[in-house]
Amino acid sequence: MEGEQRRPLVRFDGEDLGHGEHIVLPHLSLALYAGERVALLGQSGAGKSTLLGELRARLGRQVAWCPQHHGLVPQLAVYHNVFMGRLPEHSALTNLWNLVRPLRRSWREVTALCDELALAGLMRRPVGELSGGQRQRVAIARALYQARPLFLGDEPVASVDPHQALRLLELIDARHVTSVIALHQRELALTHFDRVWGLRDGRLVIDARADQLTLAELDALYPDADRSDPSPPPDDSAETLPNVDALPCARGRP
Numbered sequence: 001m002e003g004e005q006r007r008p009l010v011r012f013d014g015e016d017l018g019h020g021e022h023i024v025l026p027h028l029s030l031a032l033y034a035g036e037r038v039a040l041l042g043q044s045g046a047g048k049s050t051l052l053g054e055l056r057a058r059l060g061r062q063v064a065w066c067p068q069h070h071g072l073v074p075q076l077a078v079y080h081n082v083f084m085g086r087l088p089e090h091s092a093l094t095n096l097w098n099l100v101r102p103l104r105r106s107w108r109e110v111t112a113l114c115d116e117l118a119l120a121g122l123m124r125r126p127v128g129e130l131s132g133g134q135r136q137r138v139a140i141a142r143a144l145y146q147a148r149p150l151f152l153g154d155e156p157v158a159s160v161d162p163h164q165a166l167r168l169l170e171l172i173d174a175r176h177v178t179s180v181i182a183l184h185q186r187e188l189a190l191t192h193f194d195r196v197w198g199l200r201d202g203r204l205v206i207d208a209r210a211d212q213l214t215l216a217e218l219d220a221l222y223p224d225a226d227r228s229d230p231s232p233p234p235d236d237s238a239e240t241l242p243n244v245d246a247l248p249c250a251r252g253r254p
């Protein structure tokens with residue numbers, strides 16, 4: 001963008017992120033810009049939730065938040081769990097009333113949203129009686145119902161099939177200008193997102209546009225993955241597997 005200085009929504013400049021004394025991501029530098037759709041990758045324990053938690057803390061009320069373990073109340077119906085996305089917007093009395101007798105307008109809004117998420121007909125069903133994929137969609141519905149400009153999701157499409165995952169990401173995109181989503185589907189990261197952040201060994205080893213990356217580069221984020229492929233690749237393919245130190249950190253920032 002010539003002659004124009006873009007201001008990031010949030011920037012980390014050599015900061016240590018972690019939990020109390022336990023530093024998970026030392027000396028982290030990165031920036032998130034409005035309008036970007038970022039896939040956050042890294043194997044289990046790499047620090048994805050830690051980074052998302054810090055983004056959430058810094059971005060505050062701009063954020064629609066979809067946590068990894070959903071945070072749903074199993075005894076309550078789908079409607080009530082989705083409604084929780086806007087709990088802070090109503091008085092305690094209204095929220096109590098809604099628990100007993102759903103507010104007409106909210107019921108209509110939540111029903112329309114649930115229809116889009118293929119949860120039609122489940123509005124009164126306790127969440128504890130749903131499948132894993134259905135619960136995941138309720139958690140996404142609750143985040144969408146918050147109606148915020150920025151979506152932060154901690155593996156929000158982990159329990160659904162690839163087709164559904166794409167459909168859910170499209171629904172998230174349609175309602176949010178900016179998103180950061182932790183996921184493990186590397187192909188989706190390349191095809192659906194603008195930017196990829198890749199964490200490995202406490203470092204941000206990939207910060208690049210998705211269209212500048214290869215699947216092999218993303219695979220290198222998962223050193224513990226079982227790659228016992230029965231049909232080994234041809235010899236020369238080994239050259240396409242990058243050394244992690246050569247990964248395109250901070251490559252291609254617009």
Ligand SMILES: Nc1ncnc2c1ncn2[C@@H]1O[C@H](COP(=O)(O)OP(=O)(O)OP(=O)(O)O)[C@@H](O)[C@H]1O
Nearest residue numbers: 019022024042043044045046047048049050051068
């Ligand atoms: N509340 C906490 N207090 C102390 N350490 C924590 C806490 N939460 C996470 N950790 C540690 O921080 C490190 C990174 O964890 P984090 O949950 O951010 O990884 P992740 O990439 O999201 O993993 P996963 O894919 O398994 O969810 C791990 O070593 C973990 O044990």
